[in-house]
Amino acid sequence: MKNGRYDLIIIGGGAAAFSAAIKANRHGVKTAMIERAMLGGTCVNVGCVPSKNLLGAGEILHSAKHPSYPSVFSCDSDFDFAKTIESKDALVRGLRKQKYYDVLQSLEHVELVQADASFVSPKKVKIVDDDGRLFEADKFIIATGSSPSVPRFKGIENMQYLTNNGALALKEKPSSMIVIGGRALGLEFAQMYARFGAKVTLLQRSDRIIPDHEPEISQGLHQHLTEEEGIEIITDVNVREVWQKNGSKFVRASVKNKEERVFEAEQLLMATGRRPNTADLHLENAGVKLRDDGAIIVNSEMRTSASHIWAGGDVVGEPMLETLAAKAGATAAENALTGGHKKIDLLSVPSAVFTSPQVASVGMTEEQMMQKYGYCSCRTLLMKDVPKALTVNDTRGLIKMAVDPKKNNRIVGVHILASIAADMIHEAVVAVKYRLTIDDIIDTVHVFPTMSEAIKLVATAFKQDVSKLSCCAE
Numbered sequence: 001m002k003n004g005r006y007d008l009i010i011i012g013g014g015a016a017a018f019s020a021a022i023k024a025n026r027h028g029v030k031t032a033m034i035e036r037a038m039l040g041g042t043c044v045n046v047g048c049v050p051s052k053n054l055l056g057a058g059e060i061l062h063s064a065k066h067p068s069y070p071s072v073f074s075c076d077s078d079f080d081f082a083k084t085i086e087s088k089d090a091l092v093r094g095l096r097k098q099k100y101y102d103v104l105q106s107l108e109h110v111e112l113v114q115a116d117a118s119f120v121s122p123k124k125v126k127i128v129d130d131d132g133r134l135f136e137a138d139k140f141i142i143a144t145g146s147s148p149s150v151p152r153f154k155g156i157e158n159m160q161y162l163t164n165n166g167a168l169a170l171k172e173k174p175s176s177m178i179v180i181g182g183r184a185l186g187l188e189f190a191q192m193y194a195r196f197g198a199k200v201t202l203l204q205r206s207d208r209i210i211p212d213h214e215p216e217i218s219q220g221l222h223q224h225l226t227e228e229e230g231i232e233i234i235t236d237v238n239v240r241e242v243w244q245k246n247g248s249k250f251v252r253a254s255v256k257n258k259e260e261r262v263f264e265a266e267q268l269l270m271a272t273g274r275r276p277n278t279a280d281l282h283l284e285n286a287g288v289k290l291r292d293d294g295a296i297i298v299n300s301e302m303r304t305s306a307s308h309i310w311a312g313g314d315v316v317g318e319p320m321l322e323t324l325a326a327k328a329g330a331t332a333a334e335n336a337l338t339g340g341h342k343k344i345d346l347l348s349v350p351s352a353v354f355t356s357p358q359v360a361s362v363g364m365t366e367e368q369m370m371q372k373y374g375y376c377s378c379r380t381l382l383m384k385d386v387p388k389a390l391t392v393n394d395t396r397g398l399i400k401m402a403v404d405p406k407k408n409n410r411i412v413g414v415h416i417l418a419s420i421a422a423d424m425i426h427e428a429v430v431a432v433k434y435r436l437t438i439d440d441i442i443d444t445v446h447v448f449p450t451m452s453e454a455i456k457l458v459a460t461a462f463k464q465d466v467s468k469l470s471c472c473a474e
Contacts, residue, residue, distance in 0.1 A: 004135040006032045008336065009125060011117050011281070012143030014041015015322050016313030018100065019329030020141045025107040027337045032135060033110055034117040034127065039100040041145050042314070043322040046165045049095055051188055053088045054168070055354055058195035062229075062356070068393040081173035081196065088168070119286040122306060139308050139336045142288070142296060143329055144281065146274040146314035154241040159249070161242075161268045164189065174198050174267040178251055180239060181271030182209035184353040187225070189269055191355050194231050201263055203237040203253060210353060214365050214400050216380060217417045221359060224396060234261075242268065276315045293317065300343040302332035310336050324349050347412075348433035352422035357396045360425035363413030363432040366402055377405045381458040383418050387471055388449035394419050401428075401438075401458045409438045409462060414455065424452045431455075438462050448472050 008024050010017050013035025024031040038045055057079070064075040104112055116128035117135070125140075127133040148163035150156065162170075167189050175198060179190045182204030194200040202209075208218045225231045234255060241252045249268035254260050276295040283290065289297045289305040295317030302310045312328030314320040324344075331342050353359035369376040384395035397417035403409045414428030431441060438459040446453045448471060457466050460474065 003133055004032060006030050006111075006135065006137040008032075008139050008141065008333075009034065009135055009137040010141045010143060011125070012041070012141075012145060012313065012315070013037070013039045013100070013112075014143060014145050014313060015043055015325040016143035016145075016315075016329030016332070017041070017141070018103065019326040020143060020312070020333035021104070021107060021110045023330050023333035024337060025109045027333075028109055029337060031107075031110045032113055032137070033104070034113045034115060034125070034135070036114070036116045038096065039104065039112075040096045041325075044095050044099065045092060046168055048322055050088050050092050050168045051164070051192070052354055053091055054084065055188060055192050055356075057084050058192050059356055062195045078197075082171065085168075085170065116280065118280060118282040119288075120282070122286045123308065140286075140310070141329070141332050141336060142278075142281070142283075142304070142309065142311040142315055143313045143325070143332075144277040144315045146276050146320060148270065149273045149275040150270045151239070151272055153239050155243045159242050159244055159268065161249070161270050163270055167193075167267075167269050170267075174265075176200070176265035177267045177269055178203065178249060178263050178265040179269045179271055180251070181269075181273070182206070182233065182235065183212075183271070183273075184210070184351075186269070186271030187221070187353060187355050189271060190231055191225060191229065194229055198267075199230075199265070201232040201234070201265065203239065203251065203263070204233065204235045205237055205239075207236045209233060209235065210359065212365075213359060213361060214415045216398060216400060217359055217361075217415055220397060220417045221353075221355060221357070224357065225355070244268075274314065274320060276317060278315060291317065301335050301341055302328055302344070303335065319346070319349065319351060321349065321351060345433065348429055350425045350429050352425065354422065357417050357419050358421035359415075359417055360421035361413075361415045362425055362429050363411070364402055365413055365415065366400075369402055369404075369412060373404070373406075375405070376402055377409070377462070378402045379458055379461040381454060381461055381466065383451075383454065385467055386451060386454045386457060388451050388453060389418070391449055397421070399424075399454045399458045401455075401462075403438055403462065410435050411438065411441070411459075414458075416454070418451060418454070420451055424454065427452060427455050442474055 007029040008031045010033045117125045120126045124136045177198045179186045179202045190200045190202045210218050236256045237253045239253045243250050251263045278294045287306040296311040298316050302312050310332035312332045313325035350362040366376050366378050380400045383389040383397040389395045400415045402413035411431040441459040446456050
C-alpha cells in the first residue's frame with residue numbers, strides 16, 4: 001500500500017507511545033505506531049533498565065568490600081566487567097522483546113511502521129522509507145522522546161566523549177572517568193563506575209549537586225559520595241575547554257570563578273541533560289508550537305496548540321520520567337479518542353535518584369512553598385532515629401516533610417535520602433495526591449520495624465520530640 005489512512009497515528013515507540021497504543025487498541029481504533037529506531041525508547045534500551053542493572057552489580061561489589069556488620073569480614077575480590085555488560089545486554093534484549101515487541105504483536109488494531117516520519121500538513125505525515133508513503137489521520141499523538149544534550153564546549157567537536165548510551169556499552173572497564181553533570185544521571189554513573197574501580201571526578205555547574213532537591217539531602221548525598229566512596233565532587237564549575245591527547249581526556253575549568261584547574265581521565269562522560277526529539281518532525285506544518293528548548297507545549301490534558309494533536313513523554317520536557325511518560329501517553333490517548341478532559345497532577349508525581357543511598361521526592365520543597373505561599377512548616381528526621389535503620393546498621397540519610405499549617409497541616413511535600421528511598425516514597429505520594437494531613441499518617445498503623453515507618457515518625461515530629469518516644473508510640 002502506497003499511502004495509509006488511520007484513525008490515530010502515534011509517532012514514537014517508547015513508554016508514552018506504548019501506553020497510548022494500548023489505550024487505542026482497547027478503543028478498537030485503527031492505529032499506526034511509527035518508530036524510527038528500536039522499540040522501548042530510552043528506559044529499556046539505554047536508561048532505567050540497564051543503568052539499574054549495573055548499579056545493582058556495583059552495590060553487590062561495594063557491600064562485599066564494605067559490609068555493614070562488624071562481624072562480617074570484607075571480601076576484596078574483582079569481577080568480570082565484560083560479562084557484567086553482556087548480562088545487562090541480555091536483560092535488555094529480553095525485556096525489549098517481552099514488554100514491547102510481544103506486546104505490540106498482541107494489539108490487533110495497531111500497526112508498527114519502522115521509519116522516520118515528519119509532518120507535511122496538519123493531518124499528513126511523510127514516511128521516510130523506500131516507498132515514500134504518506135500517512136493520514138484525524139488525530140495524532142507525538143511521543144518521540146529525548147536525546148542527550150551536550151553543551152558546545154570549546155574543543156568538544158574533536159572529542160570522543162560518552163553519553164549515557166556509550167557509558168552503558170563500554171567493552172573495557174576504565175581506570176578513571178570525568179563526569180560533567182551532578183544531577184540524577186551523572187551521580188548514578190559516577191557511583192556506578194567508582195564502585196567498578198574507576199577513579200571518578202564529578203564536575204557540577206551549580207553550587208551543589210541535585211540543586212532542585214532539598215539542600216539537606218544534597219549535602220547528605222555529597223558527603224557520603226565523597227567521604228565514604230572516594231568520588232571527587234567539585235561544584236560551582238565553569239568548563240572552559242575540553243581536549244584529548246595520548247588516550248586521555250582533559251577538561252579545563254574554573255572553580256568558583258577564580259581557581260582554574262585541568263582534570264584528566266581515561267573517559268569523559270557528558271551527563272548534561274536531555275533535549276526533546278522534535279527537530280526533524282517539521283511540526284510547523286501541523287501548527288504545533290514549541291518552547292525555546294524544543295519541547296512541545298501542552299496543557300494539563302496533553303493537548304498541543306493544534307486541536308487534533310496531543311503529546312506526552314520526554315518530548316514535552318521536564319520532568320522526564322518513565323512512569324510520567326506512560327501516564328501522559330494514556331491520558332493523551334483517552335482524551336484524543338473520547339473527547340475527555342483527563343488531567344495530570346504533576347504535584348503528586350514522584351522522582352528518584354538511584355544512587356546508594358537513594359534520593360526520592362514528591363510534592364513541594366520548602367523553597368517552593370515559601371515562593372508560592374510565603375510560609376512553610378517543615379520537619380527533618382535523621383534516619384538514625386528510625387529503629388529499622390539502627391537494626392540493620394544503615395543509618396545513612398534523612399527524611400524531610402513539608403506541610404501547610406493553614407490547611408490543617410496537610411502534607412505538601414516529602415523528600416527522602418535513605419537506602420530504599422525509592423520504595424519508601426509511595427506512602428508520601430498517596431499523602432500528597434489525596435491531601436492527607438499529618439494526623440492521617442500518625443493515625444495509620446505501620447509495620448514495625450520498617451524503613452517506611454520514617455514517614456510516620458517525621459509526621460509525629462510536628463507534634464513531639466520523637467527521640468523521647470518508645471518504639472511504635474504515637
